[in-house]
Amino acid sequence: MKLSEGVEWGVHCAALLALAPPGVAVRREFMAAHYGLPDAYLGKNLQALARAGILHSVPGPHGGYRLARPASRITMLDVVTALEGSASVFTCQEIRQHGSGALPPAECVRPCTVDAVMKQAENAWRSTLRSVTVAELADRLPADVRKRNERLLGG
Amino acid sequence: MKLSEGVEWGVHCAALLALAPPGVAVRREFMAAHYGLPDAYLGKNLQALARAGILHSVPGPHGGYRLARPASRITMLDVVTALEGSASVFTCQEIRQHGSGALPPAECVRPCTVDAVMKQAENAWRSTLRSVTVAELADRLPADVRKRNERLLGG
DNA sequence: GTCCGTTTACTCGGATAGTCGCTGTCCGAGTTGTTAGGG
DNA sequence: CCCTAACAACTCGGACAGCGACTATCCGAGTAAACGGAC
Numbered sequence: 001m002k003l004s005e006g007v008e009w010g011v012h013c014a015a016l017l018a019l020a021p022p023g024v025a026v027r028r029e030f031m032a033a034h035y036g037l038p039d040a041y042l043g044k045n046l047q048a049l050a051r052a053g054i055l056h057s058v059p060g061p062h063g064g065y066r067l068a069r070p071a072s073r074i075t076m077l078d079v080v081t082a083l084e085g086s087a088s089v090f091t092c093q094e095i096r097q098h099g100s101g102a103l104p105p106a107e108c109v110r111p112c113t114v115d116a117v118m119k120q121a122e123n124a125w126r127s128t129l130r131s132v133t134v135a136e137l138a139d140r141l142p143a144d145v146r147k148r149n150e151r152l153l154g155g
Numbered sequence: 156m157k158l159s160e161g162v163e164w165g166v167h168c169a170a171l172l173a174l175a176p177p178g179v180a181v182r183r184e185f186m187a188a189h190y191g192l193p194d195a196y197l198g199k200n201l202q203a204l205a206r207a208g209i210l211h212s213v214p215g216p217h218g219g220y221r222l223a224r225p226a227s228r229i230t231m232l233d234v235v236t237a238l239e240g241s242a243s244v245f246t247c248q249e250i251r252q253h254g255s256g257a258l259p260p261a262e263c264v265r266p267c268t269v270d271a272v273m274k275q276a277e278n279a280w281r282s283t284l285r286s287v288t289v290a291e292l293a294d295r296l297p298a299d300v301r302k303r304n305e306r307l308l309g310g
Numbered sequence: 311g312t313c314c315g316t317t318t319a320c321t322c323g324g325a326t327a328g329t330c331g332c333t334g335t336c337c338g339a340g341t342t343g344t345t346a347g348g349g
Numbered sequence: 350c351c352c353t354a355a356c357a358a359c360t361c362g363g364a365c366a367g368c369g370a371c372t373a374t375c376c377g378a379g380t381a382a383a384c385g386g387a388c
Contacts, residue, residue: 001239003156004332008248011269028361036254041334047362060341063360076272084156093163099191101307103300113295114166117231121283128276140268145258152256159371183322196373202323215380218321317384322377329372336365345356 003084006045009037010079011137013046014054018071018138019146020153025056025064034152045083052082071135077126079134089125090118158239161200164192165234166292168201169209173226173293174301175308180211180219189307200238207237226290232281234289244280245273 013031020026028046032039046065049055056068067074092115096103138146168186175181183201187194201220204210211223222229247270251258293301 001156001158001244002242003245005248006332007245008250008269012250015269025360027359032254034254034256035250036257037250038334040336043361044334044363050361057361058341059339059360059362061343061359063341065361076269087157089156090158090162093160095163095167095190095192099187099189101189101304102191107297107300113292114163114170114231117284117287117292121280124279124283125276128279129272132272137268137272142262145262149256161371180321182320193373195375198322199373205322212322213380214321214323214378216320216382218380220322311388313386313388315384315386317382319380319382321380323379324375324377326375327373329370331368331370333368334366337362338364339360339362341358341360343356343358345354347352347354349350349352 007080007083009042010045010049010083011076014079014134015137017067018134019149025058025066026153027064049082054078054082071138072133074134075130076132077129080129089122162235162238164197165200165204165238166231169229169234169289170292172222173289174305180213180221181308182219204237209233209237226293227288229289230285231287232284235284244277
């Protein structure tokens with residue numbers, strides 16, 4: 001039970017792309033070098049973000065990746081879901097209905113309590129991630145760092 | 156990113172053990188049959204719970220597992236942590252300090268914003284799981300089911 | 311009848327294979343900018 | 350000088366190995382009960 005390493009990469013790269021001028025694509029190799037990541041494998045993760053409609057990929061010279069919509073409309077949950085899949089962390093196997101102690105369907109009209117608590121916990125986790133946008137992550141960078149990155153991406 | 160299947164087994168078995176008379180151990184095979192689980196592999200998970208001090212294992216005839224402390228003092232988080240490990244779901248690799256865009260240590264006095272949000276989300280998740288005890292799970296069973304299980308375990 | 315030693319059966323525990331998904335890498339498809347040639 | 354067409358370089362995209370963790374299983378170590386015999 002741990003998140004893929006690429007989640008951290010995706011969030012940081014999205015926050016970095018938020019500092020690029022609108023419509024400008026950033027090369028994959030640049031982001032990989034900027035954060036010291038393996039170039040090819042980073043592409044694997046950015047692909048997933050592009051498929052999810054979070055990033056837009058531009059091929060050819062002057063190509064790269066740009067945000068598919070304003071950074072203020074991209075939450076951390078969006079990035080995590082795109083990279084980890086939308087499946088629940090916990091999937092109830094309904095073991096209460098199996099084995100020698102199986103409950104009859106009449107007793108299982110109400111959802112499994114264990115599953116309910118797990119879902120509630122996961123919702124709390126998701127809500128926290130949904131409450132933070134990529135734009136906010138970019139804004140919370142130190143001012144000088146933000147300016148430096150904007151200069152690197154703008155030129 | 157998904158929980159081990161054994162988590163569900165562990166929680167249900169703990170809730171079942173909460174219905175057994177104090178001091179009485181329940182055989183592993185009984186629990187496996189009760190929920191339709193693979194006997195040997197269930198043992199692997201119960202071992203982890205025993206090592207974590209949640210269950211107490213009793214060898215020999217009339218042996219089995221019993222709760223190591225009152226069910227009201229065992230939370231779902233305890234069970235999950237025992238089976239999945241205490242490591243964080245997200246581990247910040249501090250990529251902001253690596254690569255060509257590495258930040259100087261002076262800029263990294265404050266923790267990484269991404270890491271902070273991830274920790275906050277995970278704390279929300281953990282808090283929800285910590286708020287429910289195994290005793291409550293057992294109490295929320297339908298009354299007739301609870302009585303039936305108590306009778307199965309008591310005799 | 312009581313006590314003790316042996317036997318027996320039963321339970322958990324760790325060590326051992328199999329499978330799936332994440333990690334890491336490579337080369338090909340597609341697009342754009344460039345450049346050379348002709349009008 | 351301008352237009353066109355072919356070329357070349359650069360970018361992402363999907364297909365191909367490597368590794369670790371979860372899944373599944375088996376047999377041995379240890380224990381408590383039961384049983385038989387002696388006193």
